[in-house]
Amino acid sequence: QMTVSASRLIKEKMAFGRSHSNVIGGFKTVGVTIINIFNPIFWKQSYKRGREWLQSLHPRSRSMFVVLGAVVFILVGSIVLTAIRNSSKASAEEFVRLVNDLEEKNSMIESYLLYNNQEGAKTLIGQSLAAIDAIVVKGDEQTAERDKLRSELEVLKAKVQKLTTIENPEHIGDFNANNASAETRNLIVNDDKAFAADPAGKAVYTLNLKDKTAASFLLNGDISALDKPVIWEDFIYYLNANGLVKLNPNNGTNSSLSIANVGADDKIDSFQFYNNTRDYLYLLMADVNKLYRLSPGSGGYTGRIDWMNDETALGDAVSIAINNDIFVLRNNGQVTRLKAGRRVDFNLEAIEPKLENASLLREVDGKLYILDKNSKRLLIFNFDGKLIWQYRLSSLNNIKDFSLSADQKTAYFLNDNSLYQISLER
Numbered sequence: 001q002m003t004v005s006a007s008r009l010i011k012e013k014m015a016f017g018r019s020h021s022n023v024i025g026g027f028k029t030v031g032v033t034i035i036n037i038f039n040p041i042f043w044k045q046s047y048k049r050g051r052e053w054l055q056s057l058h059p060r061s062r063s064m065f066v067v068l069g070a071v072v073f074i075l076v077g078s079i080v081l082t083a084i085r086n087s088s089k090a091s092a093e094e095f096v097r098l099v100n101d102l103e104e105k106n107s108m109i110e111s112y113l114l115y116n117n118q119e120g121a122k123t124l125i126g127q128s129l130a131a132i133d134a135i136v137v138k139g140d141e142q143t144a145e146r147d148k149l150r151s152e153l154e155v156l157k158a159k160v161q162k163l164t165t166i167e168n169p170e171h172i173g174d175f176n177a178n179n180a181s182a183e184t185r186n187l188i189v190n191d192d193k194a195f196a197a198d199p200a201g202k203a204v205y206t207l208n209l210k211d212k213t214a215a216s217f218l219l220n221g222d223i224s225a226l227d228k229p230v231i232w233e234d235f236i237y238y239l240n241a242n243g244l245v246k247l248n249p250n251n252g253t254n255s256s257l258s259i260a261n262v263g264a265d266d267k268i269d270s271f272q273f274y275n276n277t278r279d280y281l282y283l284l285m286a287d288v289n290k291l292y293r294l295s296p297g298s299g300g301y302t303g304r305i306d307w308m309n310d311e312t313a314l315g316d317a318v319s320i321a322i323n324n325d326i327f328v329l330r331n332n333g334q335v336t337r338l339k340a341g342r343r344v345d346f347n348l349e350a351i352e353p354k355l356e357n358a359s360l361l362r363e364v365d366g367k368l369y370i371l372d373k374n375s376k377r378l379l380i381f382n383f384d385g386k387l388i389w390q391y392r393l394s395s396l397n398n399i400k401d402f403s404l405s406a407d408q409k410t411a412y413f414l415n416d417n418s419l420y421q422i423s424l425e426r
């Protein structure tokens with residue numbers, strides 16, 4: 001029995017050895033094959049052996065082999081070409097289907113706009129733009145078709161956004177035409193003239209909006225700044241450190257006005273006049289969270305009082321406008337409305353693109369005009385906070401200020417030292 005067991009054990013070891021050798025041999029064969037695939041000598045030798053084998057065949061057998069090879073080649077080529085054609089046909093049909101779907105959505109968007117369904121139009125536009133971005137195009141024809149669809153959607157998107165992009169606003173003239181070193185800071189339009197202040201040169205430059213002639217006023221007195229111009233009762237007022245400069249726009253004469261209780265280190269972010277019972281002066285001083293009111297007095301404004309009657313934060317405020325109520329613009333583009341010193345319910349509606357860096361607010365005849373320098377836009381809202389329209393001046397890269405014509409049909413922009421205009425009529 002022990003002899004039988006030993007014999008069986010020996011056989012099993014021999015079988016395992018053979019199996020192990022076969023596995024190792026298999027790996028070696030695979031390894032050699034992989035190496036030979038990338039070995040040019042292997043292919044050269046294989047070609048030589050194949051050629052010798054073919055030449056060793058009987059001429060009739062050789063001819064039959066060549067014919068058979070050609071048939072196989074043609075068959076394989078036909079299968080491959082058919083697959084390519086079917087794939088191209090399917091791809092073209094899918095492209096046509098996607099284009100038809102997008103054209104149907106465009107028609108739906110236009111109908112939504114016709115019936116003032118802004119949200120529905122906005123949703124479909126977003127879906128369509130995403131679909132266009134996902135389309136795989138082949139060839140110039142499909143690329144042109146896709147780009148055409150995208151352009152049409154961008155036009156519809158602009159309608160939903162109430163956005164007009166103006167590539168080339170009309171150039172009126174240059175304020176530095178008579179002084180190459182002029183460095184204008186701001187803009188105000190009065191009647192048929194535009195005024196741009198240059199505090200470094202203690203001058204205000206003018207451009208006639210009709211004949212485009214340029215002129216300048218040299219100012220008298222201690223001038224350290226000419227900021228944030230405001231027109232009030234036919235005069236232009238500039239913030240000058242802790243006081244005001246009053247300019248006669250007809251002859252260029254100027255005088256200085258003091259502001260009581262404003263020190264050299266105090267920062268005035270914005271000022272406006274309003275005549276509810278008297279010609280009050282309102283000062284925004286955001287860093288101390290204050291909105292002050294002052295009364296006219298001898299040589300300036302006095303009797304400063306804190307106009308706020310609640311805890312509304314003003315730390316991020318940049319500009320104010322007044323029409324019965326006071327509207328406070330914050331740098332994030334939001335507007336706070338104050339009545340009798342208290343905040344009341346008011347919000348600007350959400351818009352696209354979002355406001356990025358609101359810098360200036362003006363109020364004219366029940367409309368709020370906001371300048372966003374970063375996005376090169378002028379936005380117009382009504383007193384309910386609804387967007388009326390927005391204009392983007394894509395070619396102006398350094399907008400400093402804006403002003404409006406008396407009839408609000410034209411907006412003027414100071415870009416570097418140049419004056420541009422756009423029509424606000426639609």
